[in-house]
Amino acid sequence: MAAWSSELVGEAMMPREVLGEPIVLYRAADGSIVCMEDRCCHRLAPLSLGERDGDAVRCLYHGFKFARDGACVEIPGQKTIPRSACVQTYPATEKGGWIWVWMGDPARANLDLVPPAIGPGDEGWLTDQSHLDYDADYQLINDNLTDFSHLSYVHRNSFGATEFFADTRPKVTRLDRGIRIQRWMTSDTSKVMETAETHDRFQTYDYLVPGILLMRTTSYPAGAAQASGHDEPAEDLPKLIEVFSSQALTPIGAQKTRYYFSNSVNEAPGNEHALAGLMAMTFAAFAEDKAMIEGQQRIINADPTRKERLFGHDSGPVQMRRVIAELIEAEQ
Numbered sequence: 244m245a246a247w248s249s250e251l252v253g254e255a256m257m258p259r260e261v262l263g264e265p266i267v268l269y270r271a272a273d274g275s276i277v278c279m280e281d282r283c284c285h286r287l288a289p290l291s292l293g294e295r296d297g298d299a300v301r302c303l304y305h306g307f308k309f310a311r312d313g314a315c316v317e318i319p320g321q322k323t324i325p326r327s328a329c330v331q332t333y334p335a336t337e338k339g340g341w342i343w344v345w346m347g348d349p350a351r352a353n354l355d356l357v358p359p360a361i362g363p364g365d366e367g368w369l370t371d372q373s374h375l376d377y378d379a380d381y382q383l384i385n386d387n388l389t390d391f392s393h394l395s396y397v398h399r400n401s402f403g404a405t406e407f408f409a410d411t412r413p414k415v416t417r418l419d420r421g422i423r424i425q426r427w428m429t430s431d432t433s434k435v436m437e438t439a440e441t442h443d444r445f446q447t448y449d450y451l452v453p454g455i456l457l458m459r460t461t462s463y464p465a466g467a468a469q470a471s472g473h474d475e476p477a478e479d480l481p482k483l484i485e486v487f488s489s490q491a492l493t494p495i496g497a498q499k500t501r502y503y504f505s506n507s508v509n510e511a512p513g514n515e516h517a518l519a520g521l522m523a524m525t526f527a528a529f530a531e532d533k534a535m536i537e538g539q540q541r542i543i544n545a546d547p548t549r550k551e552r553l554f555g556h557d558s559g560p561v562q563m564r565r566v567i568a569e570l571i572e573a574e575q
């Protein structure tokens with residue numbers, strides 16, 4: 244994930260950093276997304292400080308012009324243009340208001356791997372979105388998001404989460420490129436949040452490489468968990484409110500991660516308030532996570548020889564790290 248669709252309006256050129264590489268994103272006249280190395284091949288100035296010339300970009304240091312495929316098509320004061328005068332481009336696409344880039348071998352870019360995030364502009368949903376920058380390795384945030392037992396401690400204040408999350412285990416299933424985590428939060432058997440719970444909620448999320456969380460939380464009238472045998476609820480079970488959260492971790496550089504997230508609630512009268520409340524709670528909760536994880540990163544850096552010890556709740560993080568390690572190995 245490199246940007247929101249809404250950021251690329253008109254002639255805007257959006258500088259970003261992904262995997263330590265400076266890139267610039269913009270929208271071509273036909274609406275497609277161009278993703279280019281943000282580094283002129285002449286004297287390495289940022290192209291994002293240049294200007295658009297149709298679908299091309301002109302570097303505003305000495306005026307070299309680059310077509311959308313990265314080829315240099317004009318060098319002021321010189322007729323011949325060596326073929327080596329070009330900048331790297333990367334495959335990019337947008338889906339659900341999210342812009343995705345592929346930083347690897349362009350021949351291996353696969354649109355089928357773009358995660359099915361729900362986000363800004365998706366029909367039937369009210370959505371709001373934002374991002375957060377972390378001074379931490381993305382894998383530490385993956386660990387956090389694949390083990391919700393931390394809710395009981397880190398999010399006592401923001402979510403008012405009780406011991407429920409630490410005392411119970413969700414169902415964890417391995418997927419091809421991630422894991423699926425599912426659980427019921429019921430009104431009767433345990434108090435999940437400090438606020439009075441009057442309904443049952445089923446939460447299911449897919450956590451996909453490199454760090455994509457796609458989570459659907461559906462509220463039902465009390466008793467739904469029992470009626471579903473504490474298993475996945477039937478699609479036609481009457482719902483009260485549906486919340487979808489899409490989150491994406493983008494490694495920017497070493498121990499630097501940009502965390503994009505959106506919350507959506509099903510479109511229905513009054514649900515704008517639910518969305519506003521959810522966003523406020525999310526900002527508070529993510530600040531709690533950030534303080535803990537950046538602190539953890541500092542402690543790890545102070546003595547990288549110290550090994551962590553893993554326990555029962557670490558099965559999600561352990562499985563996710565395994566998926567990532569296996570896919571990295573397969574790609575080598």
Ligand code: FES
Nearest residue numbers: 283285286302305
């Ligand atoms: S650095 Fe871009 S034209 Fe010279």
Ligand SMILES: [Fe+2]
Nearest residue numbers: 387397528532
């Ligand atoms: Fe958290």
